[in-house]
Amino acid sequence: MKRTFAVLLAGSALALGACGDDEGSSGSGSAEGDGGGSAETLTIYSSLPLQGAARTQSLAAVNGAKLALEQAGGKAGNFTIKYESLDDSTAQQGGWEPGVTSANALKVAGDDSAIGYIGEFNSGATAVSLPILNEAGIAQVSPGNTAVGITSDDPGAEPGEPDKYYPTGVRTYARVLPKDTYQGAALATLAKEEGCASAFILNDKEVYGAGLAKNVELAAKTVGLEIKGNEGIDKNAANYRSVAANIKTTGAECFIYSGITANNAVQIFKDIAVALPDAPLLGPEGVGETGFFDPKEGGLPADVASRVLITIPGVAPEEYPPAGKEFLTAYAAKFGEENPDRYAVYGYESMMLLLDAIKRAGENGSDRKAVAEQLLATKDREGVFGTYSIDKNGDITLTPYGVYKVADGKMVFDRSVEAKA
Template sequence: MTRWTITAVLAATALAVGACGDDEGGSGSGSAGGDEGGGKTLTIYSSLPLQGAARTQSLAAVNGAKLALEQSGGKAGAYKIKYESLDDSTAQQGGWEPGVTSANALKAAGDDSTIGYIGEFNSGATAVSLPILNEAGIAQVSPGNTAVGITTNDPGSEPGEPDKYYPSGVRTYARVLPKDTYQGAALVALAKEEGCTSAFVLNDKEVYGAGLAKNVELSAQKQGLDIKGNEGIDKNAANYRSVASNIKSSGAQCFIYSGITANNAVQIFKDVAAALPDAPLLGPEGVGESGFFDPKEGGLPADVASRVRITIPGVAPEEYPPAGKEFLAAYTAKFGEKNPDRYAVYGYESMMLLLDAIRRAGPDGADRQAVAQRLLTTKDREGVFGTYSIDKNGDITLTPYGVYKIADGAMVFDHTVEAPSS
């Protein structure tokens, strides 16, 4: 993905909203509410890539959100809640697409009943939707973002981040995954665990991939891992044999990919594996998708997959607290999946966060500004993967990372990695 100029996105937003002829409810201090039930029905949208490499994970997140709303009786406090799932992807793109993402955010912003928004799955997509939703004052929770610059100007962010995503000047966004400060450290720590003293990084140039690669470099300096190179790739290349040859020539002992599956990750790993037959191949949660690890869905062949290790935020399901185990049982009973994808958990928790914010707003539960404020003051919430808070920037306070292997076309938890972030 190329980085978007937020000014251009906002200009397009203004034109599109005007064309719709309905820009009511766009004020951050406005109240949401449909005609049903005397203005008591509110809408929560989700925007996730329901086509392409992340389809399985996105559908799991949608199912998780549906389960959360069902368990809440379809209500939050005194308000009835309607849920509408949107697709931010196209078949041609094989993943999220900027124009579709923008249209989804505009749809939610232009709906007077909108009180919350679950999305996006990709950090780059959030760079498109967040300014639109923030200007409308809509509380947004991501079940998949980790890019540092979405919430802070910490190392790994770009100039102008995160302020350019918040044109209203007020924070309205939170996420249920930790920022990539921790994932960068986890990948470096994993490389050292694998016995590597050096590594080469390829990134996909997206907001997520480029930012995470910087975090890997910064953590490598602190942990004593020599980074032989950090290069951006052409996601449309037919192959990466020349790039892999350069990595081999660098003398790097480990390979680290920083990006998402949809940006040709499978081909990248296959070509690097051929050039470096003995090197550990490491990837982030951005490739923790069946489209990457399951050969039946176009994922890696078994001989390459056996050398891959993936860092995933959170603890293994067997380490979930009671609330998490109850969720797993309920999800299995409803959807018939004994081992649900982890994004089912993230989708569930994202919906629960929004419902909780609406409830805590009490009589102001239909007021977007009040709900967003409650979202950003979430404290000691007993979630499905542990007790956590949301800090003033919108970041979750839980930061552990697990390491997963690939076996028989599935990810298998291996161990928790100790990843110093500072």
């Protein structure tokens, strides 16, 4: 039946302003339907930050999604699938922006042909879009979220999480990256492996950063790492010299940043590097972006970057299974990149996961509820980075983490780290 909520959302979207499509758009759905229940031509949207520090990664995810749909012949089962890429960022913000993210979700919820949504890149953005999409019953797959509270109330979640993201009481969300329970363990373990007996954490106070910092603290107790402090930062500060000076007085032997690049991560690392000249500087996948590590894109200078280690979920491309190696070959042939950004893989797998859910829904592949159910029922899928399932909360069952160094403006795989959560 027609969803009154979706109609109201569509009207609200106009008040929030139009959301521009980017150059990755492949057109929008045009079929008529009843809330995604009977359309023969369906639309899968993505919502990613196409401006700012994560632009390169987001465009890679868009390309990966486009490749997946192309390989599927633009179909899922008997349904024709169209893809439309939306931007959840603004140039002024330099990353995702709540109003734009909300408008994207409202637009999709109000489109009767919409059957799936790839996004968001940032966990904080998903906290905005997920309740809207859940109310509309749209299956959502994130190629970038890791915050614990999006899917569970495990340690690291805030009060009210995750229930506040699912107003229908039914899960409609999954992600292709492991939750930060594992990344927190990876960062704490990495600090110990680097010879640190203690560490100081700065977090950016967003859903992702604040939650991950808590996970690092919890994991630190297990591995015997003393946490000298865990403080939130002012992302708009001109510099962090006074903060760095205070950290120095604690005697912390390692520095751990918990947050995203767009929240002034480059300046933070530069100032901490001066105050702690001998300390390893550790960061999560939230800074695994060209805007952080490539000086040509405003990233870290070489002398600071040489001391940085970044934890990244998944295995190195050299360790991909056959499906992953086939993806790399196909991506290189289409886009001319032999070593694509890892978000190309995440975008590809996110699209494939949605297409698979639609296909498995059979004749009900145009029904949002049926597709969301199949998404959460994914079992033993042969994905590009290994065989995995999606658990009842929407979490992927693959949990390995790699450690990357920064050299010549690029991330270079160093080693794997065993993150025991």
